[in-house]
Amino acid sequence: MKELITKYINADLIIWSFPLYYFGMPSKVKAFLDRMLPIYLPYISINNDKTSCHPLRYDLSHQRYILISTCGLYGTKNNYEALLKQFEFIFKDRLTKIICPEGELFSIPQIDGRTSRFLTHVKQAGKEFSTNGVFSEHTKRELNKLLLPPKIFIELVNTSWSITDSSINKNS
Ligand SMILES: Cc1cc2nc3c(=O)[nH]c(=O)nc-3n(C[C@H](O)[C@H](O)[C@H](O)COP(=O)(O)O)c2cc1C
Structure with missing residues (x-):
């Protein structure tokens, strides 16, 4: 230490x-x-x-x-x-x-378009921080946007699981 x-x-x-x-x-x-x-x-x-x-x-x-x-x-x-x-x-x-x-989306190649767009804004944020010490309002707004709308995100990530709420034995 x-x-x-x-x-x-x-x-x-x-x-x-x-x-x-x-x-x-x-x-x-x-x-x-x-x-x-x-x-x-x-x-x-x-x-x-x-x-x-x-x-x-x-x-x-x-x-x-x-x-x-x-x-x-x-x-x-x-x-x-x-x-x-x-x-x-x-x-x-x-x-x-x-x-x-929605971090799991970074491992799905099919939506690479969305995730790389987000990473472009991360890079831009780094540039802005190193020159101005802050992120621009535009970059902040872009970074605050979800990669996918919640409903689509849930459907996409949940399809890989074979259990759902209703298949859980609530008495066990
Ligand atoms: C022990 C554990 C606890 C987690 N708790 C949360 C949480 O409170 N909220 C959330 O949105 N995601 C939570 N997650 C999901 C992780 O933040 C996400 O999957 C992340 O990408 C995992 O990174 P890693 O694979 O490097 O561990 C949790 C994951 C683990 C393994």
Whole structure:
């Protein structure tokens, strides 16, 4: 961790990239985050709004953070809120996000047109971030569009499963 923390505190940009697991981050990412605790000081101080916190041990005000995450369901509602809240607590207003629901579609070659279009917008977002430090409103709108409308997405991804809600034995 000594080596990783040194790299971390010297970085201008940290990209957190992982799939959504149980409305949060995968355990390995959480383990890494937990081991980053030494970047904070052990004492507790009071914020302007009377809440409390552990101050950072280092001046990381130069740092920006990007979260890139995909997930299996088709939306962010009732899905990403807990993770985003946690990241906002940690990284405040210095966090930029790229969330890509319907992630399973990336493994279906037949809809490559849709997925590569999305990835083109991701590349564009990277360019904009490196020059302006933000994504343009147009790029944000494009990144917020679903790859497929929910109904079509559900039909497509569910065809490969041989069980449905009604075939589950509710008494077992
Ligand atoms: C343990 C586990 C928990 C998951 N939890 C969620 C979830 O809360 N919401 C969601 O939309 N997708 C969830 N998914 C789907 C994954 O985010 C999605 O399939 C992702 O592409 C998996 O990436 P991986 O194959 O690298 O693990 C979960 C997948 C796993 C394996």
